[in-house]
Amino acid sequence: MIRLSEPDSLNIFQKRIWWLSLFVVFLFFVLLLRLWYLQIINGKQYRKRSENNRIRLKEIPAYRGKILDRNGLVLVDNKPSYNLYIIPEEVDDLGLLLNRLSKIIGLDPQSIQKKILRIRNHFSFKPVCIKRDISLDDVSRIESNILMLPGTIIRVEGKRNYIYKELAAHLIGYISRNIRGKSGIEYRWEKVLSGEPGGMQIEVDATGRMIDVISKSPSIPGADVYLTIDKRLQQKAEQLLKGKRGAIVAMDPYNGEILAMASSPSFDPNIFVDGMDQKTWQKISNSMDHPLQNRAINGLYPPASLFKVVVSSAGLQEGMITPRKKFICTGRFLYGNWIYNCWKRNGHGEVDLHKAIRESCDIYFYNLGKMLGVDKIAHYARMFGLGRKTGIDVGNESTGLVPTSRWKLKRFGVPWQGGETLSLAIGQSYLLVTPIQMAVMYSAVFNGGILYKPQVTKLIKRPNGDIIHRFKPQIKGRLHIKPEYLDIIKQALIAVVNEPHGTGIKAKIKGITVAGKTGTVQLMEKKKKEEKEERHNEIKDHAWFVGVAPAKHPSIVVAVIIEHGGHGGSASAPIARELIREFLKPHVR
Amino acid sequence: MLDRRLVKNFDWLLFLIILALVGISMANMYSATCFIKGAGGAKIFKRHVCWYAISLTIFFIMLTFDYHILKKWGYYIYLVSIFLLLLVLIWGKITAGSQRWFRLGIISFQPSELAKLSVAIVLSHFFSELPAKRDYALKELWQIFLLVIIPAALILKEPDLGTASIILIFSGTVILLAGIRKRSLLVLVCAGLIITPMVWMNLKDYQKKRVLTFINPDMDPLGAGYHITQSKIAIGSGMAFGKGFLNGSQTRLHFLPEQHTDFIFSVFAEEWGFLGSSLLIFLYLCLILRGLDIAKGSKDRFGRYMALSITMMIFWQVFVNMGMVMGILPVVGTPLLFMSYGGSSLIFTMASVGILMNIRMRRYMFDAV
Numbered sequence: 005m006i007r008l009s010e011p012d013s014l015n016i017f018q019k020r021i022w023w024l025s026l027f028v029v030f031l032f033f034v035l036l037l038r039l040w041y042l043q044i045i046n047g048k049q050y051r052k053r054s055e056n057n058r059i060r061l062k063e064i065p066a067y068r069g070k071i072l073d074r075n076g077l078v079l080v081d082n083k084p085s086y087n088l089y090i091i092p093e094e095v096d097d098l099g100l101l102l103n104r105l106s107k108i109i110g111l112d113p114q115s116i117q118k119k120i121l122r123i124r125n126h127f128s129f130k131p132v133c134i135k136r137d138i139s140l141d142d143v144s145r146i147e148s149n150i151l152m153l154p155g156t157i158i159r160v161e162g163k164r165n166y167i168y169k170e171l172a173a174h175l176i177g178y179i180s181r182n183i184r185g186k187s188g189i190e191y192r193w194e195k196v197l198s199g200e201p202g203g204m205q206i207e208v209d210a211t212g213r214m215i216d217v218i219s220k221s222p223s224i225p226g227a228d229v230y231l232t233i234d235k236r237l238q239q240k241a242e243q244l245l246k247g248k249r250g251a252i253v254a255m256d257p258y259n260g261e262i263l264a265m266a267s268s269p270s271f272d273p274n275i276f277v278d279g280m281d282q283k284t285w286q287k288i289s290n291s292m293d294h295p296l297q298n299r300a301i302n303g304l305y306p307p308a309s310l311f312k313v314v315v316s317s318a319g320l321q322e323g324m325i326t327p328r329k330k331f332i333c334t335g336r337f338l339y340g341n342w343i344y345n346c347w348k349r350n351g352h353g354e355v356d357l358h359k360a361i362r363e364s365c366d367i368y369f370y371n372l373g374k375m376l377g378v379d380k381i382a383h384y385a386r387m388f389g390l391g392r393k394t395g396i397d398v399g400n401e402s403t404g405l406v407p408t409s410r411w412k413l414k415r416f417g418v419p420w421q422g423g424e425t426l427s428l429a430i431g432q433s434y435l436l437v438t439p440i441q442m443a444v445m446y447s448a449v450f451n452g453g454i455l456y457k458p459q460v461t462k463l464i465k466r467p468n469g470d471i472i473h474r475f476k477p478q479i480k481g482r483l484h485i486k487p488e489y490l491d492i493i494k495q496a497l498i499a500v501v502n503e504p505h506g507t508g509i510k511a512k513i514k515g516i517t518v519a520g521k522t523g524t525v526q527l528m529e530k531k532k533k534e535e536k537e538e539r540h541n542e543i544k545d546h547a548w549f550v551g552v553a554p555a556k557h558p559s560i561v562v563a564v565i566i567e568h569g570g571h572g573g574s575a576s577a578p579i580a581r582e583l584i585r586e587f588l589k590p591h592v593r
Numbered sequence: 594m595l596d597r598r599l600v601k602n603f604d605w606l607l608f609l610i611i612l613a614l615v616g617i618s619m620a621n622m623y624s625a626t627c628f629i630k631g632a633g634g635a636k637i638f639k640r641h642v643c644w645y646a647i648s649l650t651i652f653f654i655m656l657t658f659d660y661h662i663l664k665k666w667g668y669y670i671y672l673v674s675i676f677l678l679l680l681v682l683i684w685g686k687i688t689a690g691s692q693r694w695f696r697l698g699i700i701s702f703q704p705s706e707l708a709k710l711s712v713a714i715v716l717s718h719f720f721s722e723l724p725a726k727r728d729y730a731l732k733e734l735w736q737i738f739l740l741v742i743i744p745a746a747l748i749l750k751e752p753d754l755g756t757a758s759i760i761l762i763f764s765g766t767v768i769l770l771a772g773i774r775k776r777s778l779l780v781l782v783c784a785g786l787i788i789t790p791m792v793w794m795n796l797k798d799y800q801k802k803r804v805l806t807f808i809n810p811d812m813d814p815l816g817a818g819y820h821i822t823q824s825k826i827a828i829g830s831g832m833a834f835g836k837g838f839l840n841g842s843q844t845r846l847h848f849l850p851e852q853h854t855d856f857i858f859s860v861f862a863e864e865w866g867f868l869g870s871s872l873l874i875f876l877y878l879c880l881i882l883r884g885l886d887i888a889k890g891s892k893d894r895f896g897r898y899m900a901l902s903i904t905m906m907i908f909w910q911v912f913v914n915m916g917m918v919m920g921i922l923p924v925v926g927t928p929l930l931f932m933s934y935g936g937s938s939l940i941f942t943m944a945s946v947g948i949l950m951n952i953r954m955r956r957y958m959f960d961a962v
Contacts, residue, residue, distance in 0.1 A: 013725035017897060020770050021889045025882055031912055032878045036871055038919045042829040043867040050829025054863075059822065061815050203815035205822055218822055219814040 066199030069226030073235040085163035089131035094155035109142045170270040174298035181279035199226030230463040232261040240586040241266040250566040251299035257447030259477035260456030267299040304436040308523035311431030318384035320489040333367035361496035373429020382408040396458040407434040443563040453483035511577040519555040522572035523548030544568040549576035602954045614931040648943035655947025667718040674711040677704035678747040703937035705756045708744040717898035728772040755927035763905040827859040835866030
């Protein structure tokens, strides 16, 4: 491009400025046109609006997503509720208004006082909720007196509805009064369940009747969450726990899908929907029974004899024992100055691994435990997923505890004692596990050594059909134990339920091979217990049972813990049997 | 220092326009604030008057020196403003507060206002140094693009979308006017068309929503949409002749958000109606056309571009603000020059028109050269 002389360049510049001036004039003309449109064409309308400017802001709440079971049966939805609101800006005399309202619907004066204070600090055009879910009678009484109650409005809004009340309450969770998920699935999937609220500006007349919608953005409904649980099985599990304290976990051992998860005692999440008074809350949260605790994933118990599977695997894999290796059980085991007893006081006689598991001989495992030592045992315990979270996608899971010699020294400043290894070998000592960990661990024995992450979310679907989450099995770890060793243990676990002298004989079902293991958590030293007799229920042992069926290619694993239920074989095994029977009903006739 | 020729060349028309705007601004600010409960309103009005006194002084100070000093110091002023923008970002991080202002006692300073003016100076410097041509290619212009984008990006980060977009728009206008090759322009437009959807796809859902709400406030009826609705009611209810001074009910009842800052025009339009509002728009138009005239009449290239840049800066701010309060442009949050409350904005506006006047007064100085 050629360089321009100064006059030429000025000439071009001036010409362009002229065009720019034209452009500026044009844009200002546009402004003027808009002004004309607003002030002259629509002026009258705006003037009227400004004279009784009663524009209400209305939030359009989003429909909260439903929660359904694996078969699409609705467990949680929403039902309409009439809520009473006050718009502070439109109230002349707040005290008078609240007085009148309390006469009509009986608000308690103390809470009125609190509400007045709350309203004062509020953006005055936004409605403040005074009372939720008022009865239809109250609605009609307020409507007929609406002229005496300036600034009062009633809105129909969705209210969370837990259809089956206590069913799967721990899993589903509950919401706070402002409709935020506080626990369980409601909390875990809050973001997708809640959707997005919309809003509206509406113009109203003196009685609050809507004249015109000025502007509106629709709300986006939340997504529906399908759980992996089966409502029928869940109901059965809760029935079986009724009146007891404890938990049941039923899981698909081949992918980690939770089929049922019950914890007892339970609660009705509906009581949280409208908010509750201090007293009720205190009563619930301070209860000895801890109804809000999900024992299935949060409850910590020593695994007792369930742990023998871990010690057996360790013994085989480490070459300490062969299946033919025998120990003699006389009912007592001497260690230093201490005597450790077998649960069977007069002894099992000659015991090999198969018999040791089948009859849950403690002496066999004292011997094996002594050979392995605490840290080897701990290593295998961790391999089976103990001492760390299973990673279940809901709730407040406990980690559990696998003691080691280093841990003991750090925690108590005292070295590990050899006798403690013996307790550890039969799943007592400091060892703590959750029922869900037991379900995962026994699944791994039967599914070829894979620790699956337990999951309760099957599918999340937007109302428009978009699927935003789909269940996928996730592997958390693997057992580094030879398959033939696992097979030996499997055979023994089948024997527990199916052979004479098996401790879990009460879990036996005709036509199906159930495998399993009993566990009885000793809460006190046996001697003391004898002294105290069994006066208190509290002193009774915790009863464990984990059942797997059908043993060849299991489709369900069931972990049952009954607090203070007594013996695992008598208290928990029948419960597992009933649940397995319910699950396999179509196959059993 | 001021010789007689300078005084003779004082632009009385420009000065009159400014005085008229100042007068209207005072009256209108009084109306906007006198019904604010408590002492708050009176305080705002008093401060507004004070700021005007200070900024008028600065206006006159801007006349005392030859504006070519600005060309000499242009890049230093630019560097200082970039430094201050960075500082305000860091300072905001440290105090975890707003990142637009420096608070020095009761005075708060917005570096983005200085940045606006410094971009205008740098633009003028840049184009006055380029060889005179009809159109420029991209390779000749890339430096100025960079010089404009850096402060705009920093201001966007504050975040102050309003000021950032004003800088981009007025610089764009100046660059277009300076001349850009058709092919280069085509390349820029194509690049924009390709990049925009790419950026859009990579935005998160909530970011997309924010952008959409910004473009169409009706999507957020409880927030920005509410402001616009109330502003439209205020303006519309003024009808042809207005409700009269101090009679704006929208103002008195505080339906209007930010009525003494960004939405000040709604207050005026409600009380003075179409008649008053169109008069005010006409005044702004006169100011801008006068500014363009000054650009045309200036004999040296720096003065030309300086006058053009300042005028475009004023024009776009006025247009964007008015368009916003009338509901035809997005709610970017930019003050209405001369009218809105705000010290930094007022001082730099008056300084800018001072420079305009300066250029006008010295337009014959090069005749002898």
